[in-house]
Amino acid sequence: MYYKRKIDNFLENWKADPAHKPLIVKGARQIGKTESIMHFAKENYENVVYINFVLDIKFSNIIVDGYDVASVIKNITLVDPSIKFVPGKTIIIFDEIQENPDVATTLKSFKIDGNYDVICSGYILGINYKKIHSNSVGAKTDYEMYSMDFEEFLWAKAYNKEQIDSILNHMIDNKPFNDNEMKIFKDLFLEYCVLGGMPDVVKQYIETGTFSGTLDIQNQIRLDYEEDVRKYAEGLDQTKIISVYRSVPAQLAKENKKFQFNKIEKNARSREYTGCIEWLVDAGVIMECNCLQFPELPLKGNIEENKYKLYYPDTGLLVSSLDEEAQEDLRVNKNLGVYKGALYENFVAEAFVKQGLGLFYYKKENSSLEEDFFVRTQKNLVPVEVKAGDAKSRSLSSLIKNKNYSDISYGIKLGDFNVGHANDIYTFPYFCAFKVKEYLKNKDSKK
Structure with missing residues (x-):
């Protein structure tokens, strides 16, 4: 059973904004980030691409050819050809990005491209941001999530x-x-x-x-x-x-x-x-x-x-x-x-x-x-x-x-x-x- 969270309303408003940017959801481990994001994605998109950098180590090199959208998509589909990218109908979820923090550098390219919605999630991101070459300043929205409040x-x-x-x-x-x-x-x-x-x-x-x-x-x-x-x-x-x-x-x-x-x-x-x-x-x-x-x-x-x-x-x-x-x-x-x-x-x-x-x-x-x-x-x-x-x-x-x-x-x-x-x-x-x-x-x- 899914329990309602306050991020639900935020995500709905985020999607409804025509000018919305790629989103980074930050917060400690086990507070429900992935569950809430996936619930939202399944309810609002025809096509969901979910990549977990802890469970899916095979995706660790998707930015080896650069941070542009075409290169990232090419490398994802090379790893798993069953994954489809449908412009205007796809949300891409990069989960556990503390294991691959440079992925956040792709967000500027995804913002300019505009064909896909992107949400990154992970814990201890406040620490790993220091390892990111470019923080995509101005091309992303940050959301701080916590465990359930009263x-x-x-x-x-x-x-x-x-x-x-x-x-x-x-x-x-x-x-x-x-x-x-x-x-x-x-x-x-x-x-x-x-x-x-x-x-x-x-x-x-x-x-x-x-x-x-x-x-x-x-x-x-x-x-x-x-x-x-x-x-x-x-x-x-x-x-x-x-x-x-x-x-x-x-x-x-x-x-x-x-x-x-x-x-x-x-x-x-x-x-x-x-x-x-x-x-x-x-x-x-x-x-x-x-x-x-x-x-x-x-x-x-x-x-x-x-x-x-x-x-x-x-x-x-x-x-x-x-x-x-x-x-x-x-x-x-x-x-x-x-x-x-x-x-x-x-x-x-x-x-x-x-x-x-x-x-x-x-x-x-x-x-x-x-x-x-x-x-x-x-x-x-x-x-x-x-x-x-x-x-x-x-x-x-x-x-x-x-x-x-x-x-x-x-x-x-x-x-x-x-x-x-x-x-x-x-x-x-x-x-x-x-x-x-x-x-x-x-x-x-x-x-």
Whole structure:
């Protein structure tokens, strides 16, 4: 069974645009890229040419005579004469192009030719782009894909648009959820936190009706990520890269979640790990949250280079990296002790990235003033606090009240409570995090 993904709508709009360019779909392994692309191709084209550079090694030399369309097609059909190219009715899919990154250089020729639609897909492309002779600048469109977000998970669970939109409407109208709504959405949210959004994990759960086997799949995915380090991390200390990846869960459990290399190895220095974090970010297996120098706009030009937090881009993989009982602690007992705050903070970071929001935080030196996240709208800088308990939001209130922070006029607090509003702080349940961007856009439009 195919589960609806957000890339589906993007691909339909891409094809409908008369001026569309060849497309590159990027993202970590096993997030559903190939499945979604093939589903779209079969639904929309009479002729599908699919080449997988991992499974079909025989196609590795299709650009030996150059990057022009005629040469590429000639070499493909020499390898497999059963493949047909019908102008105007054919889509060509180059999959796993991390094994043959120079293929992306053909995209400019395909764009000029205009007879065939082309989609390239692969993982760790952020790394392998550095090996491409020409990146076909201006002749391609890039799409960043992630594992399923909470909304896609709800689609997979058969919830409809009206039911999902009701979450956003509660936020916009500042209307608390009733007891039944809260129970159902909180239970669904906990399921998602345990499972995450890796399609194979979600399918296993939905098609069997149990969590049995999901942890095995998650553990294998993490092992595959580590194997990718050994296979693709050239010129870097592979052991150090894996050490960084494995240390993220433990570092998130600290009260001070700033990533520290001496927590991996005593007396370790950041210079010894040069390139390790960048490699993992490029591979799509961790997310970096930058510390702001000051809580003000602009964001990207206002960061401290050596202060950051790291998160997993799939909270289910984070839970699976803990002990084997962690899934049940969260799902059944609804408790992970000290780790619960880190878990929900990771979920919010994941939700923000999947909405296209950047990750930024603030911690003032020698002060208790700190904030988990910041997002921006056209008009405001909005601090976002993630609360595991009922503690007061002193930092959030200070940022809003302080006249020195003129870009901040209100804040958002996410936690285990209902919708509310007081003292320019809007409170929402955790499960609302995936609608924050739409909420802010609506709020901006009313001012």
